[in-house]
Amino acid sequence: MTTKIGIDAGGTLTKIAYWNENNEMVFERFLSSDFLKVKKWIESNHPNASICVTGGRAEQLKVHFSSSEEIPYIVEFDATMNGVMYQLKLGAFEPKAAVIANIGTGTSIHIMQANKHQRISGTGIGGGTLLGLGMALTGISDFEEIMKQSKMGSRAEIDVLVSDIYKNNKLPIKGTLTASNFGGISINHTENKSNSDLLAGVQGMIGEVVASLCIQAADAHEVEDIIYIGTTLEDNELLQQIIQSYTVLKLKKPVFLEKHGYSGAIGALLENTKNF
Ligand SMILES: Nc1ncnc2c1ncn2[C@@H]1O[C@H](COP(=O)(O)OP(=O)(O)OP(=O)(O)O)[C@@H](O)[C@H]1O
Ligand SMILES: [Mg+2]
Known part of the structure; x- marks a missing residue:
């Protein structure tokens, strides 16, 4: 069976989420300064994987893959919010509304209300x-x-x-x-x-x-x-x-959330799973 992989290529770190053979979600992380390592990891572990990518460095990562088919992309904020909601659901805690702060390389602040989200603020402090x-x-x-x-x-x-x-x-x-x-x-x-x-x-x-x-x-x-x-x-x-x-x-x-940095990768994986 084709492995489904979600990748979040961030400013500093590239996060990967995928389903293993037992249908469990598993995670990997690489420095975004070494996309070659990401490519090699995928080639050796999941050569026929179906990938969906998100994050500010998605395009820079994509050039390392010579796939004949275009790798699907999901907007970072959508992927991140979907990843957050997925984790909340697993934890049986689903607030109707919440502020979400993603403390990555920089910090992005969002409001999530009635399943819709909007970026409302941010800071370069992160x-x-x-x-x-x-x-x-x-x-x-x-x-x-x-x-x-x-x-x-x-x-x-x-x-x-x-x-x-x-x-x-x-x-x-x-x-x-x-x-x-x-x-x-x-x-x-x-x-x-x-x-x-x-x-x-x-x-x-x-x-x-x-x-x-x-x-x-x-x-x-x-x-x-x-x-x-x-x-x-x-x-x-x-x-x-x-x-x-x-x-x-x-x-x-x-x-x-338990998987602090993986919300974007989880969102990309869910998008990928949805498409099949
Ligand atoms: N092993 C590590 N190497 C480098 N940074 C790490 C490591 N572990 C934790 N960090 C912290 O995680 C931060 C990056 O967080 P995160 O992966 O969420 O951001 P990003 O997705 O790369 O960036 P952005 O979302 O802003 O594009 C780093 O700036 C650093 O403070
Ligand atoms: Mg990020």
Whole structure:
């Protein structure tokens, strides 16, 4: 039987979802900088596969395949939303409306209502920022190492809290909120911070910027659930915890899906399965 494969060729990572011989959905991931590896993996493991592709780099990936037939393409946002809804259904949790934030290389924010979705906002602060700014500040480029180090870090001297500014004054808002990400370094002259602290600071900035935008979007559209996806969240408890606590503080419900980064690939696979 032909293997059906869904591919999401993203700015940083290429994600693959496919059905194995036991009809289970399985996953693979490659760097988008090495499409040749993707091609070789498909050729050696699933030479006659039927492929459907999505993601911003879909066209760049396609040129590596000399297939006589055109490889079907599904629009990234449609694939991602379908992948999200599929996972929600599996988890028996299907909110009528939700804000969905895809924290990929950059971050894209969507509203899903009555099975329709629309992109409403976004920010360049995302997973690429974690890798890029993290590298610029510490020289560390490996995602796993960034995870390990940032987990051990403290943001106490990196950021300024509202309570740091309002010391003996009556607080106008919660004192534990961040008043300034990285502001502490200049205010307290705490340069030469450890790599762990700097990376924890980067995670804090990303989580708080993304969560803030999502909370505003949820308020504007009067929805409670905010679904956070994207490979940036994978094995990244610190970022999840930052996003979780800020979202809960603002009385919204954060939802993390098990397959953080694979929604687009799942959507492409479902599209592919539908066509047969
Ligand atoms: N092994 C890894 N190598 C590189 N980045 C990783 C790895 N594991 C997790 N990441 C994080 O995942 C981010 C990419 O997330 P994701 O795969 O969702 O984005 P993308 O689809 O490639 O980008 P976009 O959707 O913006 O085009 C990286 O920027 C990085 O922060
Ligand atoms: Mg993506």
